Amino acid sequence: NAGVMQNPRHLVRRRGQEARLRCSPMKGHSHVYWYRQLPEEGLKFMVYLQKENIIDESGMPKERFSAEFPKEGPSILRIQQVVRGDSAAYFCASSPMALGEQYFGPGTRLTVT
Amino acid sequence: QKEVEQDPGPLSVPEGAIVSLNCTYSNSAFQYFMWYRQYSRKGPELLMYTYSSGNKEDGRFTAQVDKSSKYISLFIRDSQPSDSATYLCAIPPPGGSEKLVFGKGTKLTVNP
Numbered sequence: 001n002a003g004v005m006q007n008p009r010h011l012v013r014r015r016g017q018e019a020r021l022r023c024s025p026m027k028g029h030s031h032v033y034w035y036r037q038l039p040e041e042g043l044k045f046m047v048y049l050q051k052e053n054i055i056d057e058s059g060m061p062k063e064r065f066s067a068e069f070p071k072e073g074p075s076i077l078r079i080q081q082v083v084r085g086d087s088a089a090y091f092c093a094s095s096p097m098a099l100g101e102q103y104f105g106p107g108t109r110l111t112v113t
Numbered sequence: 114q115k116e117v118e119q120d121p122g123p124l125s126v127p128e129g130a131i132v133s134l135n136c137t138y139s140n141s142a143f144q145y146f147m148w149y150r151q152y153s154r155k156g157p158e159l160l161m162y163t164y165s166s167g168n169k170e171d172g173r174f175t176a177q178v179d180k181s182s183k184y185i186s187l188f189i190r191d192s193q194p195s196d197s198a199t200y201l202c203a204i205p206p207p208g209g210s211e212k213l214v215f216g217k218g219t220k221l222t223v224n225p
Contacts, residue, residue, distance in 0.1 A: 004156070033211065042119070042201065043157070045212035056211060091156055098211065104149075104156035 002027070004094050004105035005074075012111045019079040019086070021108045025094030032075045033102055034067060037089040049075060082112045116140060119202055119216025128225050132189040136202035136216045139183065146178055147203040148187045151218065157201060161187065192223045 005024040013019050025032050034046040048056040049069040060067065064082075069075040079086055089109050093102035119136045126132055134148075145164055149157035161176040163169045163185075169176045177186040189196055199218040206214060 031211070033213075035213075035215075040121075040217075042117075042215040042217040043203075043213070045214070048211045059212065093156075095211075101159055101162070102213065104158065106154075106156045 004029075004092055004103055006090075006092050006105040006108050008108060009106060010109050010111070012113060013082050014113055015083055016081050019082050019110055019112075021077040021079075021090050021092075021110070023075040023077070023092030023094075023105060025075070025092075026096075026103055029094035029096050029103070031095040031098065031100070032069050033093040033095070034075075034077050035091045035093065035104075037091060037107070039088070043091065046077070079110075082110075084112050086110060087112045116206075116214050117202060117204055117216045120219055121217050123220040123222060125222045125224060126192055128192060128194060128223055130192050130223070132192050132196070132221060132223075134187040134189075134200050134202075134219050134221070136185050137183055138185070138204055140207070141180070141183060142207040143183075143204045144207060145205050146176070146185045147205075147213070148174075148176055149201045149203055149215075151199045151201060153198075160200075189221075192221075194223045194225050197222045 032049045035043040037043045045059040047067045064080045066078045089107045091107045093104045117138050148161040150160050151157040163176045166178050166180045173190045175188040199220045201218040202216040203213040
């Protein structure tokens with residue numbers, strides 16, 4: 001059983017461009033979480049999704065950031081008009097049930113130049 | 114006051130030493146406590162999951178919770194170079210929230 005997959009592993013974007021980060025949860029998992037890890041900071045929760053629904057987006061910045069988890073395909077974290085402060089490691093986790101153990105992917109390291 | 118505080122270290126110990134990693138938390142309503150291990154450039158992996166006060170042991174790892182002091186600890190016995198990683202405490206907020214609140218992590222190096 002493959003683990004949580006994230007791609008790309010590394011992404012470089014210039015200021016003002018869009019970044020799309022993809023997450024494929026473990027097989028059988030329908031709950032997806034996105035976290036951000038800034039340099040020298042701990043992991044910060046961003047958003048929790050189930051298939052086709054955003055359940056909790058209390059950690060998402062109000063502007064430029066959006067997330068989706070369609071019926072088919074991976075979950076997508078989208079950052080529009082990236083700024084240098086968006087440079088961070090973005091981790092996706094999945095779980096088979098609500099309040100279940102969260103299994104993390106390897107992360108996408110976003111660098112904004 | 115932050116919800117979860119953790120000394121970032123770094124912590125360097127010789128192989129075979131007993132390692133003590135700690136976190137404090139502010140909300141007495143927290144009930145579940147987790148420890149994650151994160152190797153460099155990897156995602157976190159769950160090590161230990163505890164609910165009540167007291168100790169929980171798993172091999173060389175022991176998780177301890179003191180709810181009266183709002184203090185959690187992870188002990189590693191007979192530490193190995195392969196234990197070198199960043200250790201993060203994580204707490205789900207009360208009320209059934211799915212989001213985990215993480216400490217900043219303590220970077221541990223075990224020297225052979």
